[in-house]
Amino acid sequence: MPLRQAPGAPKVSVMMRILGGCLLVLVCAGCIRRVDEKTTITWWQFWTDSRAKPLIEELVATFEGANPNINVEVVDLTWAEGHQKIVVAFATGTTPDVLELGSDWVAEFSSKGLLLDLTAEAERHLNQFAMWEPVAYQGRIYGYPWLLGTRVLFYNKDLMRRAKVDTTQPPATWSEWLSQARAINNLKGDVHGFAANTFERHRLYKKFLPLFWSAGGELFVDGKCALNSRAGLEALTFYRELCKVGVFDVQRELDLAFQRGKIGFTISGDWLLQQLRRDPKSPRYGLALMPRADTGISVSFAGGEYLVVPKKSVHAQEAQLFIDFLLQPENNLKLCRAIGFVPAHTAAAANPYFTEDPHLNVFNRQLESSRATPVHPRWVEIEEMIEGAVERAMYGGTSPDSALERACSDIDQLLSRP
Amino acid sequence: MSRATIYLALVVALLTMLFPLYYLVAGALSSAGGGTPGTDELLLSSPRWANFAEVWSVAGFPRAVLNSVLVACAVTLGNLVFALMTGYILARRRNRISRFWSVTLLAVMMMPVHVLIIPMFVEMRVLGWIDSYAALIVPFLVHPIAVLLMRQYIAALPTELEDAARVDGAGEMYIVFRIVAPLCKPAMAVVAIQVFLVNWNLFLFPFIFTTRPEMRTLPVALAFFQGYQEIDWPHLLAASTLATLPILAVFLAFQRQIISGLTAGALKE
Amino acid sequence: MKPLWRRPAVWLVAPWAISFVAFWLFPLGFALYLAFTSYSPLGGDLSFVGPQNFVRLWGDGDFWQAARNTLLFVGVTVPVTTALALGLALLLNSRIRGRGLFRAAFFFPSITSLVVVALVWTALYTRDGVLSSVAVALGFTPPEHGFLLSTSTALPAIMLLDVWAAVGYYMLLYLAALQALPAEYFESARLLAASRWQTLRFVIWPALRPMTLLVLVLNTIKSFQVFIEVYVMTRGGPLGSTRTLVYFVYNEGLVKFDMGYASAAAFALFALVAAVSLVLARRLGFGKEIAV
Numbered sequence: 021m022p023l024r025q026a027p028g029a030p031k032v033s034v035m036m037r038i039l040g041g042c043l044l045v046l047v048c049a050g051c052i053r054r055v056d057e058k059t060t061i062t063w064w065q066f067w068t069d070s071r072a073k074p075l076i077e078e079l080v081a082t083f084e085g086a087n088p089n090i091n092v093e094v095v096d097l098t099w100a101e102g103h104q105k106i107v108v109a110f111a112t113g114t115t116p117d118v119l120e121l122g123s124d125w126v127a128e129f130s131s132k133g134l135l136l137d138l139t140a141e142a143e144r145h146l147n148q149f150a151m152w153e154p155v156a157y158q159g160r161i162y163g164y165p166w167l168l169g170t171r172v173l174f175y176n177k178d179l180m181r182r183a184k185v186d187t188t189q190p191p192a193t194w195s196e197w198l199s200q201a202r203a204i205n206n207l208k209g210d211v212h213g214f215a216a217n218t219f220e221r222h223r224l225y226k227k228f229l230p231l232f233w234s235a236g237g238e239l240f241v242d243g244k245c246a247l248n249s250r251a252g253l254e255a256l257t258f259y260r261e262l263c264k265v266g267v268f269d270v271q272r273e274l275d276l277a278f279q280r281g282k283i284g285f286t287i288s289g290d291w292l293l294q295q296l297r298r299d300p301k302s303p304r305y306g307l308a309l310m311p312r313a314d315t316g317i318s319v320s321f322a323g324g325e326y327l328v329v330p331k332k333s334v335h336a337q338e339a340q341l342f343i344d345f346l347l348q349p350e351n352n353l354k355l356c357r358a359i360g361f362v363p364a365h366t367a368a369a370a371n372p373y374f375t376e377d378p379h380l381n382v383f384n385r386q387l388e389s390s391r392a393t394p395v396h397p398r399w400v401e402i403e404e405m406i407e408g409a410v411e412r413a414m415y416g417g418t419s420p421d422s423a424l425e426r427a428c429s430d431i432d433q434l435l436s437r438p
Numbered sequence: 439m440s441r442a443t444i445y446l447a448l449v450v451a452l453l454t455m456l457f458p459l460y461y462l463v464a465g466a467l468s469s470a471g472g473g474t475p476g477t478d479e480l481l482l483s484s485p486r487w488a489n490f491a492e493v494w495s496v497a498g499f500p501r502a503v504l505n506s507v508l509v510a511c512a513v514t515l516g517n518l519v520f521a522l523m524t525g526y527i528l529a530r531r532r533n534r535i536s537r538f539w540s541v542t543l544l545a546v547m548m549m550p551v552h553v554l555i556i557p558m559f560v561e562m563r564v565l566g567w568i569d570s571y572a573a574l575i576v577p578f579l580v581h582p583i584a585v586l587l588m589r590q591y592i593a594a595l596p597t598e599l600e601d602a603a604r605v606d607g608a609g610e611m612y613i614v615f616r617i618v619a620p621l622c623k624p625a626m627a628v629v630a631i632q633v634f635l636v637n638w639n640l641f642l643f644p645f646i647f648t649t650r651p652e653m654r655t656l657p658v659a660l661a662f663f664q665g666y667q668e669i670d671w672p673h674l675l676a677a678s679t680l681a682t683l684p685i686l687a688v689f690l691a692f693q694r695q696i697i698s699g700l701t702a703g704a705l706k707e
Numbered sequence: 708m709k710p711l712w713r714r715p716a717v718w719l720v721a722p723w724a725i726s727f728v729a730f731w732l733f734p735l736g737f738a739l740y741l742a743f744t745s746y747s748p749l750g751g752d753l754s755f756v757g758p759q760n761f762v763r764l765w766g767d768g769d770f771w772q773a774a775r776n777t778l779l780f781v782g783v784t785v786p787v788t789t790a791l792a793l794g795l796a797l798l799l800n801s802r803i804r805g806r807g808l809f810r811a812a813f814f815f816p817s818i819t820s821l822v823v824v825a826l827v828w829t830a831l832y833t834r835d836g837v838l839s840s841v842a843v844a845l846g847f848t849p850p851e852h853g854f855l856l857s858t859s860t861a862l863p864a865i866m867l868l869d870v871w872a873a874v875g876y877y878m879l880l881y882l883a884a885l886q887a888l889p890a891e892y893f894e895s896a897r898l899l900a901a902s903r904w905q906t907l908r909f910v911i912w913p914a915l916r917p918m919t920l921l922v923l924v925l926n927t928i929k930s931f932q933v934f935i936e937v938y939v940m941t942r943g944g945p946l947g948s949t950r951t952l953v954y955f956v957y958n959e960g961l962v963k964f965d966m967g968y969a970s971a972a973a974f975a976l977f978a979l980v981a982a983v984s985l986v987l988a989r990r991l992g993f994g995k996e997i998a999v
Contacts (some may be wrong), residue, residue, distance in 0.1 A: 100665035101662065412946060441730075554735065556738060556970050561737070585723060
């Protein structure tokens with residue numbers, strides 16, 4: 021077949037076609053992003069489970085109805101990946117307009133100037149909310165308290181009864197706790213005395229620090245790590261013994277196992293209560309304040325969710341409007357009734373719903389003796405070292421005091437880095 | 439070894455190799471609300487086909503499927519064009535420059551990619567390509583294996599037609615796309631399938647280049663599904679099964695091409 | 708001389724050249740540069756610190772643990788995978804029926820996504836999962852916290868699934884090499900009344916040397932980069948027993964955003980892989996690579 025083509029011309033046209041195609045791909049690739057019509061603000065939040073989601077959507081819909089020119093795009097975060105995703109967002113400049121941060125995480129970003137200074141607006145509300153410490157940094161305020169939570173002791177009455185333990189007397193001290201857990205663990209069948217967290221980040225320290233504080237420990241003394249004090253050793257030794265009569269797993273599996281009646285004692289939060297209430301097949305259970313060290317007081321971990329506005333947000337005003345909406349007592353209360361947390365809004369928290377419910381009241385009472393972790397920009401790394409120490413002791417390969425020594429030297433080293 | 443022993447060994451190996459895949463499907467069909475599917479579910483006593491349908495309403499799954507399809511197709515098409523171009527020039531021009539580029543192909547293939555994850559992340563950030571299709575497509579448009587396959591195939595083609603065309607005055611581009619390309623269809627099939635398979639399963643770079651759930655490809659989305667409270671094991675396994683179906687389809691339809699593609703570069707003559 | 712942009716050869720090789728420079732060469736150079744800096748995209752500051760990252764790496768227990776785990780991983784999975792791949796290929800090379808079916812079944816796992824594989828095996832390995840039941844049935848006591856949460860079994864568990872996922876691909880390579888062997892090899896062996904074992908050892912094995920080298924090198928390079936299973940199944944735990952070098956790089960660079968340090972670690976790994984690959988190639992008596 022003869023080929024009739026003029027030299028040069030086809031070369032250019034084919035080449036141009038290819039180039040054009042490539043350019044088209046690139047341009048389209050870069051362009052396929054969201055296109056904003058009205059003002060759209062993005063909100064990153066952690067309430068993704070089936071109980072909370074409808075309520076979140078309802079709240080958003082109500083807000084959008086009252087503010088027709090604002091569109092709220094909700095992005096879900098999971099506790100497992102959330103922190104890292106947030107860090108990446110700050111690192112890539114792709115932060116949302118409103119962001120939910122755990123209480124321990126705020127300092128990391130506020131200390132680097134990545135959050136909008138909200139002092140002026142917040143000062144008007146200072147008396148209406150509890151627990152401002154985590155969002156305060158060097159005298160300025162960088163966020164609002166939204167939801168508060170703590171950890172309490174859940175106990176399985178059925179298992180206690182089987183182990184011949186008096187179910188009206190949940191353990192109040194560590195020695196009682198250990199012996200009851202041991203008794204349950206010795207029962208026949210697939211039952212364990214205690215639920216021991218492992219593998220996941222951001223969980224274990226909330227179970228261990230209350231014990232540490234109850235024994236009288238302080239994390240930092242004179243700017244240096246004091247985890248390896250007598251209190252630390254006492255707490256970790258006790259925790260290790262407790263884990264020996266327990267089962268190791270991730271939070272979700274542990275909660276499920278408790279729900280199925282396989283675990284005697286677990287330290288958990290409001291969500292487990294909601295889970296148990298929804299399941300007609302849950303075992304008989306009770307809630308109690310955290311047992312205290314034999315010579316200490318009952319302490320627990322106070323955490324909460326805070327709403328912040330990243331500095332890079334171009335819709336700060338709309339963001340503030342949305343936050344104001346979420347923080348209104350009736351909205352705060354509505355959400356908490358679904359998810360079980362306590363509103364940070366003091367008036368909402370005094371609602372009879374919380375004070376008259378015997379189980380929810382335990383949370384309220386525990387909150388009175390709960391402590392928050394120190395506000396420190398490097399808290400997340402410190403926390404990882406604490407959890408590392410506890411895990412090493414838990415698994416039995418390291419003695420509690422060498423685990424704590426190592427954690428302290430790591431933490432001191434971390435703190436000395438610029 | 440007697441034939442019987444060989445068969446026995448093969449059957450044992452077969453069962454071992456296929457068991458996890460059987461578990462995948464059996465688990466995908468098990469009833470929701472449990473922990474991991476156990477030995478009972480293996481018996482498929484009460485398969486729950488609804489799981490497969492329910493998975494589609496999991497936030498992010500349909501979008502992840504769309505992303506994977508889009509990206510894999512774009513990368514495959516791109517490779518077909520660019521591997522043809524590069525393969526042709528490396529096959530036909532045997533000079534120092536073309537040998538240099540051939541060596542670069544080998545270097546890229548042999549080198550562990552992890553060294554690149556950090557700088558590529560920074561590069562994508564600087565380009566503004568994080569969470570964009572560009573990051574998922576552009577770096578993968580020219581795959582060394584594709585180029586090598588095309589080069590090998592073209593090198594074996596007789597050059598008469600090209601020489602004749604050149605004498606008639608045709609330009610190189612015309613020769614590549616109008617003369618050589620139609621002759622390369624078998625090789626292109628192999629390349630297309632290879633690239634599609636590799637890209638469909640790609641995890642590391644899509645994982646690093648995306649932060650938003652709606653930009654994830656299937657493997658990345660599946661990895662994250664594990665952390666979602668509301669997705670239990672049967673649904674997770676159902677999603678994994680659905681993600682594997684295209685691979686199975688391509689495999690069953692194009693087994694020969696896949697195998698020849700994989701072994702072609704490896705065998706020396 | 709025609710100017711560069713008028714030469715079709717330049718346009719033909721341009722896509723690869725651009726891709727190579729933009730997505731391989733430049734990042735590689737940048738990674739090398741980063742290894743000598745302290746850089747965190749969060750704060751945005753980049754400062755040159757010389758060899759400080761490497762000094763810090765030298766004293767970092769986590770890094771050495773990652774190195775040990777990775778070497779252990781490679782040292783076990785590569786020989787095992789290679790041996791099994793060869794074994795299966797030899798079995799398939801005999802005159803049997805249904806070879807296509809067996810071949811397909813053995814090969815399929817190696818083209819499924821490693822994420823899917825990791826998820827399936829996570830389910831298999833749970834404390835009350837199928838493999839625990841199998842272990843009990845065989846008379847073993849499963850590890851105290853489940854295969855993936857016990858320090859002694861987590862890494863071996865990952866090794867097992869990695870072998871399972873990889874063997875099919877290398878089997879295919881061996882099979883192709885076996886089938887490419889000239890029939891005379893087997894003829895002369897039969898004429899000399901060599902036993903199966905002798906045939907294998909003195910005829911087949913030496914003839915397969917090039918393929919063995921290829922399989923070992925490919926396998927080694929890939930195994931050094933083990934990451935997906937670790938990320939999906941164990942996140943480096945328990946107690947860092949499954950922390951591999953790539954996971955370490957990822958954790959330092961993209962979780963803690965200490966990118967200079969992570970780059971230094973990445974290069975340390977790169978050097979390690981290159982060294983091992985070269986030693987391998989040398990020991991198997993080959994200075995050449997695949998013919999270009």
